[in-house]
Amino acid sequence: MAGGANDSDIIGIDLGTTNSEVAIIEGGKPTVVREDGEAILPSCVGLDDAGTVIVGQQARNQAAAAPERTVLSIKRLMGSGTQVRMGTDAYSPQEISAFILKALKERADRALGRDVRKAVITVPAYFTDAQRQSTREAGEIAGLTVVRIINEPTAAALSYESGAAGSRTLLVYDLGGGTFDVSVVRIEEGVVEVLATAGDNQLGGDDFDALILERLNTHLETELGLEHAREDRLLQARLRQAAERAKIELSDRPWVRVEEDHVGSVDGEARHLAWELSRADFERDLQPFVDRSLQAVTTALQDAAVRPSQLDRVLLVGGSTRIPRIASVLAERLAQEPHGEVDPDLCVALGAGVQAGIEMGQDMQAVLVDITPYTFGTRAAGELYGEPYAHQFVPLIRRNSKLPATRTEVFYTVFEDQEEVDIKVYQGEDPDALKNVEIGTFLFSGLNRHRDAHGQGLLFTYSLDLDGLLHVHARERATGREIRGVVENALGRSTDEALGAARERVSALWGEAGGESPAAAGDAAAAVPADVARAVEESLARAESALDAAPAEDREEMIDLMEDLRDAVREGRVDQASELRGKLDEILFYLE
Ligand code: ADP
Ligand code: MG
Secondary structure, three states: OOOOOOOOOEEEEEEOOOEEEEEEEEOOEEEEOOEOOEOOEEOOEEEOOOOOEEEOHHHHHHOOOOHHHEEOOHHHHOOOOOOEEEOOEEEOHHHHHHHHHHHHHHHHHHHHOOOOOEEEEEEOOOOOHHHHHHHHHHHHHOOOEEEEEEEHHHHHHHHHHOOOOOEEEEEEEEEOOOOEEEEEEEEEOOEEEEEEEEEEOOOOHHHHHHHHHHHHHHHHHHOOOOOOHHHOHHHHHHHHHHHHHHHHHHOOOOEEEEEEEEEEEEOOEEEEEEEEEEHHHHHHHHHHHHHHHHHHHHHHHHHHOOOHHHOOEEEEEOHHHHOHHHHHHHHHHHOOOOEOOOOOOOHHHHHHHHHHHHHOOOOOOOEEEOEOOOOEEEEEEEEEOOEEEEEEEEEEEOOOOEOOEEEEEEEOOOOOOOOEEEEEEEEOOOOEHHHOEEEEEEEEEOOOOOHHHOOOOEEEEEEEOOOOOEEEEEEEOOOOOEEOEEEOOOOOOOOHHHHHHHHHHHHHHHHHHOOOOHHHHOOOOOOOOHHHHHHHHHHHHHHHHHHOOOOHHHHHHHHHHHHHHHHHHHOOOHHHHHHHHHHHHHHHHHHO
């Protein structure tokens, strides 16, 4: 409970691949913020016709018509170091995510009537160090201090059972748009402890859409004679949406009909799509994915040393668990019906809200004990399958250890005059270090400055913090001297300058855009985005103090402008407010 009592607001954010939500704490309880009755903000960012940033449903609506200026499922690229194109420019995944976070933050601002600066953000338990780091950076770019990163299944469990008496063991099965997580969680007198977790961060509803899309494309090629259908980006985006709609419908009925006009033409003759898919066929395609997820369930149960019969509850989280086959297969495997009373869309955000409340110092009747889903380790010369091998994986912090976790190891320099050592850190379970995910290289230099230091060794301490991020410290044993390590290539970590530049870029684009655009936010949102409001406040304050000294005709104009500006802000006319502020600033420029 870092920080203890804290009177400033902290919000809880579920930053999903497909959908995101934000929870605030009201009256000691988390509530998911709704706007126009809608809690879900599609995790979609785009530029509209005028080049203005749009987030949410409005961006999603244009995805098929304008794929080149719309970004979907950005979470899948977090930590990858690649960039995405939106319109004419390229953006990092952190920047795109920052737009989503800004939209959520402003929802919370409007609901609370205050400017929120801190957040708890959830990530899939299986997110790597680089992915977690990128999530934290996205928060910073959005102007939010990320006080804590927690795992999504843990959050789901927190929302469900915080404060319940007695001891319970839960299995949380979270199948969303892009990722799959399964965790075994024990709750004892309000203490939530994750016993084990497993999953796959490349498995989710997007893959199921792709299955249907594949069938559609085959149909277009073989039945309609549209040989180049797959190369038509616009058509593919349209079909992908049709595929998702079909998938969702199949959750409620045994077959679905997909109809799309003008999907192409052959010899100048238009072709239309009218096609049927049965649930049975879809489920057959789905089976390999279902099997993969069941394997993860078995792994998590084994790691936790829990038998299915010892589970008190099975929680279904994530939109894809609405597929009937998922629930039935799980029920069969675990010999009990999954639980239906948690809202699969909102429980992760609610749990993030519970954690936010804890961080605020409120009594949420819950304490979170989380674990690492990965083993962290280094490499050394050793053996692999009985053969000498230079990159043997040496585990330091094992999978399913409680967080925070530390481990200290002694290391001896190889040569008497060795002044440098670099430590490569990996996460994963393979005995071959090179088959695990490399987190980065930590370089320690200035060793052996003291003659007798060699031979006594260096103490390396690896610590995994509460957010699942790794830190490495070294100390010279002979002298007790701390040796500063330099992170050479901690993958996914940006420099402060890069973050600062990203923050400026994002707020500049945002300032003009005005947050969730009025169309997306609805008329009820009669408030300008916090960034604009702040800028207006600043201009008004400057104008106040310049007023007395101003020439009479300027003063009159200023007073009029200030009045109009205050009205515009009060009535949520964002564009006008920006324009008026511009005019006011112009006068101030000559006066100050
Ligand atoms: P994430 O947490 O990854 O953002 P969600 O938990 O919001 O994702 O789930 C989104 C996924 O759930 C999407 O792939 C969506 O198509 C799918 N989905 C939503 N409702 C249904 C449904 N009724 N049947 C099948 N899939 C659904
Ligand atoms: Mg989710």
